[in-house]
Amino acid sequence: MTEATTPQAPQATQTAQKPRTLAEKVWADHIVSKGTGLGEAAQPDLLYIDLHLLHEVTSPQAFEGLRLTGRQLRRADLTIATEDHNTPTLAIDQPIADPTSRTQINTLRANCKEFGVRLHSLGDAEQGIVHVVGPQLGLTQPGMTVVCGDSHTSTHGAVGALAFGIGTSEVEHVMATQTLPLKPFKTMAINVNGTLRPGVTSKDIILAVIAKIGTGGGQGYVLEYRGSAIRALSMEARMTICNMSIEAGARAGMIAPDETTYEFLRGRAHAPTGADWDAALAYWETLKTDDDATFDAEVDLDADTLEPFVTWGTNPGQGVSLSGNVPYPEEFGDENAKSSAERALTYMDLEPGTRMKDIRVDTVFLGSCTNSRVEDLRAAADIIRGRTKDPNIRMLVVPGSARVRLDAEAEGLDKVFIDFGAEWRFAGCSMCLGMNPDQLEPGERCASTSNRNFEGRQGKGGRTHLVSPVVAAATAVRGTLSSPSDLDPLDGPYAGIVQTSSANVTPNSAQHVA
Amino acid sequence: MEKISTHTGIGVPLRASNVDTDQIIPAVYLKRITRTGFEDALFAAWRRNPDFILNQKPFDAGTVLVAGPDFGTGSSREHAVWALKDYGFRVVLSARFGDIFRGNSGKQGLLTAQLAQDDIELIWKVLENAPGTEITVDLASKTVVCDSVTAPFEIDDYTRWRLLEGLDDIGLTLRHESEITAFEAQRPDFKPRTLPVR
Numbered sequence: 001m002t003e004a005t006t007p008q009a010p011q012a013t014q015t016a017q018k019p020r021t022l023a024e025k026v027w028a029d030h031i032v033s034k035g036t037g038l039g040e041a042a043q044p045d046l047l048y049i050d051l052h053l054l055h056e057v058t059s060p061q062a063f064e065g066l067r068l069t070g071r072q073l074r075r076a077d078l079t080i081a082t083e084d085h086n087t088p089t090l091a092i093d094q095p096i097a098d099p100t101s102r103t104q105i106n107t108l109r110a111n112c113k114e115f116g117v118r119l120h121s122l123g124d125a126e127q128g129i130v131h132v133v134g135p136q137l138g139l140t141q142p143g144m145t146v147v148c149g150d151s152h153t154s155t156h157g158a159v160g161a162l163a164f165g166i167g168t169s170e171v172e173h174v175m176a177t178q179t180l181p182l183k184p185f186k187t188m189a190i191n192v193n194g195t196l197r198p199g200v201t202s203k204d205i206i207l208a209v210i211a212k213i214g215t216g217g218g219q220g221y222v223l224e225y226r227g228s229a230i231r232a233l234s235m236e237a238r239m240t241i242c243n244m245s246i247e248a249g250a251r252a253g254m255i256a257p258d259e260t261t262y263e264f265l266r267g268r269a270h271a272p273t274g275a276d277w278d279a280a281l282a283y284w285e286t287l288k289t290d291d292d293a294t295f296d297a298e299v300d301l302d303a304d305t306l307e308p309f310v311t312w313g314t315n316p317g318q319g320v321s322l323s324g325n326v327p328y329p330e331e332f333g334d335e336n337a338k339s340s341a342e343r344a345l346t347y348m349d350l351e352p353g354t355r356m357k358d359i360r361v362d363t364v365f366l367g368s369c370t371n372s373r374v375e376d377l378r379a380a381a382d383i384i385r386g387r388t389k390d391p392n393i394r395m396l397v398v399p400g401s402a403r404v405r406l407d408a409e410a411e412g413l414d415k416v417f418i419d420f421g422a423e424w425r426f427a428g429c430s431m432c433l434g435m436n437p438d439q440l441e442p443g444e445r446c447a448s449t450s451n452r453n454f455e456g457r458q459g460k461g462g463r464t465h466l467v468s469p470v471v472a473a474a475t476a477v478r479g480t481l482s483s484p485s486d487l488d489p490l491d492g493p494y495a496g497i498v499q500t501s502s503a504n505v506t507p508n509s510a511q512h513v514a
Numbered sequence: 515m516e517k518i519s520t521h522t523g524i525g526v527p528l529r530a531s532n533v534d535t536d537q538i539i540p541a542v543y544l545k546r547i548t549r550t551g552f553e554d555a556l557f558a559a560w561r562r563n564p565d566f567i568l569n570q571k572p573f574d575a576g577t578v579l580v581a582g583p584d585f586g587t588g589s590s591r592e593h594a595v596w597a598l599k600d601y602g603f604r605v606v607l608s609a610r611f612g613d614i615f616r617g618n619s620g621k622q623g624l625l626t627a628q629l630a631q632d633d634i635e636l637i638w639k640v641l642e643n644a645p646g647t648e649i650t651v652d653l654a655s656k657t658v659v660c661d662s663v664t665a666p667f668e669i670d671d672y673t674r675w676r677l678l679e680g681l682d683d684i685g686l687t688l689r690h691e692s693e694i695t696a697f698e699a700q701r702p703d704f705k706p707r708t709l710p711v712r
Contacts, residue, residue, distance in 0.1 A: 032697045033690045042671045046690055048697050050705055058591065060547035071684070080708040086545065100545035107547050118708050139706050151590040151614055167592035167618035168549075169683070177687045179694055183670060215532055216584040216610050249587060251613050272704040280704035315532045315587075336531040336582055336631075343530070433541045433589075452588060454536040456559050 019290035021187045022256050023222040026162040026287065030145050032179055044181040050144040050161075052174050053130045054081035054117065056108040057435070058149030062172035063111040071176045073115040078178060080139065081112050081119040084129045085435045089398050089425035092122050101436065115175075128401020128427040131155040131369040135239065136403055138268025142257035142284040147174055152369045152451065154245040158238035159265070160257035160287050162222070165246060186296040188221040188250070189289075192229040194303035199484040201379070202237035203371060203449070203468035205229065205301065206244040207309035211319040213299055218250030221297065224289060225255050229303035235264035236373040243370045244451050247316040256288040308483045310356055311453045311466040313344035318453070320356060322471065322483050328352040347455055348463050349443070356481050359465070363446040364395040364476040365458070366422075366469055368432035371449035372400030374407045376469040381416040383473035386490050388420070390479030395422035396438060398430040422476070434459045447475040515623045517680035518653055521604045523577030525649040525660060526567055527641040533581055534588035535615060539597045541589075552597040568601075572646040580637050580649070581608045586615025586626075595622045605651045607658060607667070609634055620673040621683060627651060627658060633665035653678060 020028070033046040052075075059081070066073065073079065086101040096102040105122070112119040120126040126133060131152055134140045142160035147153060149171040156163035170180060192205055210217075223245050230238070238255050245253030255261075262281065265271045272280045307321040318341065320327065329341040329352065345352065350359070366372070366380055377399065389395060397417045399405035405427055408414060414424045431438040432450035440446055440462025449472050453464035465481060474482040543555035560566045567573050579598070585608040586594060595618045598606065606624065609631040619626045629637075637660045640647055649660040651667075653674060658665045676683065 033693045044672050046687060046693070048694070048701075050701075051708075057544050061549045061592075064547070064549070069684075077707040077709040085541075098545075104545050104547060116709075118711055139708065141706060144705070149590060149592075151588065165590040165614055167590055167595070167614060167621065169592060169618060169621035173684050173687065176684050177691075177694060178698075179687055179690075181672070181683065181687060183672065215587055219584075219610060219613055246588070246614075249584070249612065270706040270708075272706070276704040279702065283702070283704075315534065339529075340531050433536075435541045435544065452534075452536065454534045454588060456540055457536050460540070460559060 019293035021289045021293045021295060022160065022224055022254055022287055023162060023185070023187055023252070026143050026145065027184070029143065044183045046179050047145060047182050049147050049174050049178050049180060050078060051134070051139055051146045052079045053134055053146065053148035053153070054079060054108075054171070055084050055130050055148070055150065056104045057085045058168050058171055059111065060104065060107045061168050062149070062175055063115065065172040066115070066175055073117070073175050074178045076116040079117050079175075080134075081108060081117050082127055082130050082133050083108060083120070083122050085429045085433070087122050087428040088436050089428050089430050089438055092426045098437070125402050125406065128399070128404065129369045129372065129429055131243065132373060132400030132404060135159065135235075136268070136401060138265055138271035141265060141271070141280070142261060143287050147180065151246040152243050154251065154253050155239050155243040155369055157242040157245065157252050157254040158235060159261050160254060160284065162252055162254065164251040185251070186221045188218060188223050188297040188299065189295040190223050190225045190299050190301065191227045192225065192301045192303050193227040194229055195232070196229060196303050196306060199470055200306050200308055201468040201470060202233050202240045204306055204309040205303070206241045207311065207316070207319045207466060208301060208306055209299065210244065210248045210316045211309070212301065213248055215247065215315050215317040216249045218245060218248035221250050223248070223250045223253040224295070225253060226289075230255060231258065234375060235260055236375040239373070240370055244316065247451055257284045308468060308471050310471065310481055311464070312348065312350060312356065313341060314347055314453055314455050315340075315344070316451065316453060316466060318344055319466070322356050322481060324356055326350045326352050326354040326356065357486065359445070359481045360479055361445045361447045361465065361475060361481065362392070362394065363440060363444055364393055364472050365398070365431045365446055365448040365450065366472050367396065367398030367400070367430050368448075368450035369400065369429070370451045371469050372398060372404065374404050376449065377404070377408050377413050378411070380469040380473035381413045383470050383484050383487070384420045384477060385416050387477050387487070389422065389476050393476050393479055395420070395476045396425060396431060397422050398425045398438070399427050401427045420476070431458050433457060447472050447481060515680045515682060518604075518623060518625055518677045520650060520652045520654070521577070521625065522648050522650040523604060524572055524575055524646055525578045525580050525637065525641045526573045526576035527638040528567060528579055528581040529638060531582035532584045532587060535586055535591050535594040535612070536588055538586065538594040539591065544591055544593050549596060550600060552593055553600040555593070556597040556601045575602070577602050578605045578607065578649040578651065579603050580634060580641065581606060582634070583609040583631060585611055587612035590614045590618070592618040592622070595619050595624050599624055607634060607637070620676065623677060625651060625653065625669070625677060627667035627669055629658060629665050629667045633658075633663065636663045637665070
């Protein structure tokens with residue numbers, strides 16, 4: 001029983017006939033060794049990994065493991081590292097003040113040097129949040145397997161990759177073997193049809209999905225987001241959705257590649273060119289769920305009626321429409337959900353029945369791997385341009401990467417934020433998880449475009465409401481949780497500017513632009 | 515990895531659902547570059563409350579954590595598993611686990627046993643009525659015994675086998691090295707590389 005099982009011959013005839021989902025196709029194309037046996041002797045499939053992303057927090061113990069066992073990094077040319085979780089967003093030309101953060105960053109630098117890994121360090125134009133950097137370089141492409149020691153690796157599924165977070169033992173495993181033994185997953189279709197209304201974004205779609213299926217609803221599944229509302233989304237908006245798949249318990253979320261995907265990739269630093277592009281495109285076009293394939297589960301969401309969504313509790317499933325109220329724990333039938341709601345309301349210091357829009361916040365955080373790309377910054381800037389910040393609000397704007405910051409500055413977005421009274425910072429994970437100095441004070445309440453409202457996530461005792469970039473911007477104007485439609489019309493030079501969700505919609509779907 | 519077949523130790527009732535890995539170990543403790551020494555970080559925010567279960571005897575000496583559903587959701591941080599193990603836990607019982615956390619546990623020899631929530635409730639009652647009651651977890655027969663409660667649990671067969679045999683995952687995979695090399699030879703040329711830097 002301890003012997004490794006003999007691999008089976010590829011079963012081409014079988015795979016050619018059975019209708020398959022997108023995820024099943026990508027999986028099948030990466031099987032190095034097919035799992036065998038049933039029951040107690042069952043072995044998982046061994047899957048090849050096309051791209052391994054590293055950052056400073058979950059890699060040091062894995063590099064150490066290689067050293068201790070005398071193993072090599074198998075494919076440095078399929079590995080890339082960036083500094084993001086610990087990095088300061090101010091004074092990045094100075095040594096990092098926190099000695100433990102500094103040690104962790106220095107350890108990554110030494111490890112990358114020793115093992116020959118490409119690293120984008122603080123100060124480099126390509127430095128930034130690992131899930132912003134990968135797509136930005138064109139390194140994440142349709143049909144690839146992508147892993148990283150970070151649960152938000154699901155982000156890369158937006159280009160049609162099978163991308164998922166792994167633990168440090170698995171990081172070491174991929175370093176040593178460029179493979180992972182994995183148990184097959186189940187598949188779930190998330191069908192989102194209809195047209196988003198102005199001011200409603202992909203963030204609202206995913207928050208509504210999580211509220212619907214719960215934080216455990218996706219466990220054991222790969223989610224595939226489908227439907228007309230998904231097709232209409234830009235690449236960056238799709239990343240926001242796939243990013244938060246893990247918040248529904250799913251390790252991965254995917255969207256089949258289409259013209260939007262190809263346009264996004266074309267011309268990027270690591271996108272294929274010439275004959276390689278043609279070969280890649282021919283393959284990418286096969287990466288869609290077959291018409292007669294079946295999913296293990298399906299969930300429907302109506303985009304037409306969706307409103308801006310916001311969380312009231314301490315897990316991402318505890319959300320409501322922004323026009324709604326803080327719920328009463330008694331509304332939850334399940335005893336565990338009820339006690340979880342009671343506990344959350346105590347932590348969040350909220351009274352049941354309070355209108356969400358009456359909740360006053362102290363801080364607005366625009367950033368994180370969920371919502372820190374240039375479209376996100378643009379959408380928020382379009383709301384605040386010509387308006388005045390609530391004087392009691394502190395607003396942090398943290399671009400996802402140094403490149404995003406440069407692009408935003410080229411458009412003058414930095415001036416919009418600075419004129420408004422927001423702080424324009426350098427790139428990193430920042431206040432999403434507060435491993436750097438960007439943290440909430442105990443009791444401080446934050447409208448955050450990040451992905452997790454867990455107790456203490458943004459700083460000990462901090463209280464988080466998850467929102468979209470446009471809701472974050474409107475909230476910074478009014479001081480209370482607000483949607484763009486709550487803002488008074490502008491007069492003066494900005495009069496007549498129509499605010500829409502167009503920044504979140506692809507140019508080739510003009511019917512969605514107001 | 516050490517072999518595990520059975521474990522007996524004091525059960526700790528943790529009456530909370532959705533215990534995410536940020537609660538198991540807050541991010542500020544993730545800056546260390548070692549794999550050990552995380553015992554002080556376990557449930558660090560909750561342990562500041564004197565009423566928290568691990569601040570009460572005899573639960574502070576517990577080795578079997580009995581948690582509500584959706585334990586270990588959220589962040590992929592394996593530090594959560596290291597912190598539980600460093601504190602002394604060997605087994606976590608729950609009706610449902612976060613996928614990544616469960617995978618990480620299997621690599622580190624922390625047994626995650628999935629029980630029906632009804633059985634978890636029965637065990638909670640036993641532990642609260644008689645603090646210090648020991649729980650025996652038998653991986654071979656996939657059963658949990660806590661005083662009068664005997665319950666079956668689920669764990670995937672591959673993880674169970676590896677835990678019973680104490681096998682190193684990387685070592686197992688490297689038995690397939692020739693297949694990995696063969697696979698690499700057939701990868702399409704259009705797949706991207708990170709090096710050399712373009």
